[in-house]
Amino acid sequence: MKLLQLYYFKALAEREHLTATAAELYISPPSLSAAISRLETDLGVPLFDRVGRNIRLNDKGRQFYDHVKLALDELDKGFDELQSTAAWNRNLSLRVATSTHIIWEKPFADYICKHPHVAFSHRSLSLDQLLDSAETSPYDFIITHFTDLPSAEYDSRVLIPDDCPGLIVWQHHPFASLDRISLAQAKDEPFVALSKGFSMRKYFDLLCKKAGFQPKVVAEADYSLRARLVKNEYGIALSTRTGAESIYLSGLKFIPLSEPVDTRVQTLFWRKDRKLSPQAEVFRDFLTEYFASPAAEALNPSI
Template sequence: MDLLQLRYFQTVARYEHISRAAEELRIAQPSLSRAIARLEADLGATLFDRQGRRVRLNQYGVIFLRHVDRALSELDDGRRAVREARDTGLGRVSVASETLLTVTPLLGRFRAAHPRADVRLYQSNAEEMDRRLRAREVDFCVASQPLTGTNFESVELKREEVLLAVPYGHWLDGRERVTIPELADEPFVSTRVGHWQRALLDRLFAAEGLTPLLSCESDEPAASQDMISAGLGIGLIPAVSRQAGTETRVPVAWVHVDAPDCHRVLTLVWNRDTYLSEAALKFREFTLNTPFVTRHLPEPRGGQASDGPAPADAPRRL
């Protein structure tokens, strides 16, 4: 049994198809089949049920794959640790977030405190963040939706109200509060399914037995305010976006939504089975000991909507 055989087995197990696995591994199908046969002979048990080029993991294959995944992951982590220690001193920390605006101030402060850290940032929706964590492609996710992997751990960073943004001159411009039933016939600017804004919008409407009317669905949450300001619809926007965007652009009015749980919860999530470089460990410590806040700007016109007193943002330790 050697490392190459284990890599071959892992790839065949993922595809459950000899020709597809051979194509990815860039080897001939007969060579791959022989390698798997030698591995099975070494183990004294077949790992796949064969149906032509199509194969299925059997009970022994499922058991063996669990250990192979763990062993190869440890080896990959070891390579990464050596490479990062050699190249950067502190190593690399990789972070995924649904919106980059959310984590930019935090990462800026971290880079200032640890200039030798190699920081990588990825924009991902919830499904992609879940996959990246499971595949150990990122160290942390700053998520606005629950990520529920069995090996995931999380800490709440911030809880903030989500407001309704409307274009100036809209009938809600100047209103203090609005209920969901009042918005039943209003066109909404939102994100596609998979993003937290859409999940919140659908949940609030479903609680009233309603379905939101959508005028625009996008993959770019940061563009929502611009589209609302242009009169394409109304939309749910977190307080942090209002604070960051009002100073220079995006004129909209703000209204409180009179509905329970109309807020966003930001959490830091990581896979406890993933190797963390020194940079990643320092990032986690820095994040858990730094109030997750954004700069406050003058109150915008309309609706008297505000964030209220600064929340107690000290994170909860697990």
């Protein structure tokens, strides 16, 4: 019994028409008939009833068909999976979008250095872009605060569950000697805020509202200009503990907030309707382990 005979049998059992099945298989009717006859000889039972020019699957044939279909369907499924994996391996790419890029520069760099064969691309997205499926569709993963994306459309994994907020001040600011501070204590301070549209700006506005004041925003900027303005003592800013560890904010003092205590939940998202490639699964596990490591916990202690 040969595999090709089983494929011929399955096709003929489903069509019950010798000439049409032979044409579908690109062989001659006599060749198909001979292949089925050899299969029946090997099995020791007839699988079809032949009445004149008509052919019909009999009881033994139907019984055998159930097993053949199951086996061949599994083989086809395995073939498709291997073909899909091979296609992924021929085009090793990974596309990631974030809403707060300063947190992810070091882990992304570590990943790229450990997986130089993967073509890695990254882009920062605004809140409006996060809610636009045309903008998010090209990406394997999106990393942002857990409330920024519609959870019904995505699977997710929390990377940093308790990224605590705090003030960023220069070393000689009057707040710099404090170990902890209430945001309300800073209500009269000049703030350098991120521009509207950043996820972190939404978080800043929310915390100020919970603290009961309208912040005095003296400048709106991106991450790098915000850091430069604080270093130039133009105003203070709000960040999270993980953000404060970035190279942008090096040399500045981070003071954790005692209240409000709402923490940022940094979350890895991927679409539910899309199968992850092998390299995407490796990246997901890499980030999970990265932020579960003792070194990461030292940077981001729970409060």
